[in-house]
Amino acid sequence: MPKVVDHDQRRVELVEATWRIIARHGIEGATMRDIAAEAGFANGALKPYFPTKDDLLAFAFSHVFSQTGRRMTDATIGRSGLGALRAYCLEILPLDDIRVSEARIVIPFWQRALTDSTKAELHSSAMLLWRDTMCDHLREADTAGELRTTLPHEDLAGLLMNLVLGAQITAVLSPIENSPDRLVAQLDACIRLMAAGD
16 A cells, blocks of 8 residues: 655655755755755655745744744734733744754845745745734724823834844844844833833
8 A cells, every 4th residue: 555645745745855954054954855865755756746946944934923823823813912022023033943043044034035936925924914903903902091192003114014024034133232132122112112112
């Protein structure tokens, strides 16, 4: 009887192998041969799943976004307003090895999205969902009297988006100056300013 192959699981294994290779060698040093070997597959076994490294990178970004989304959903259960907003943002910040690895996938994806409309659209739709959810939490905070600022929710969400996305770059490139403690402190300072007013 032929062995049943879980193709979705294989794709995830390849993405996880990609993270490990990128963490060691960077995106340019991550060859399809190395990724296949890291995942325990023959080199040709990748082609049915990802014909090119670019295809693999696009899937890896989608996987990162889905994984982050699950964490954010779980973190905000039973929370609302500024508490939910903080929990949501904490899941984006690169505060541990897993999230730093995710940032290492996202950074080269951004570079490719500059010249690839499909990747740009994938990124845009992902970021729109994050921004909209942040606005929802800000509206909850406003209704509950937690916000003292009169700035538009969209501007506050944009500020937070710039903070969490910028942190993905700085935590990878300057980890000593942008330790997890400092990133959390910066997020908390931003939220305190919102609660304190203009």
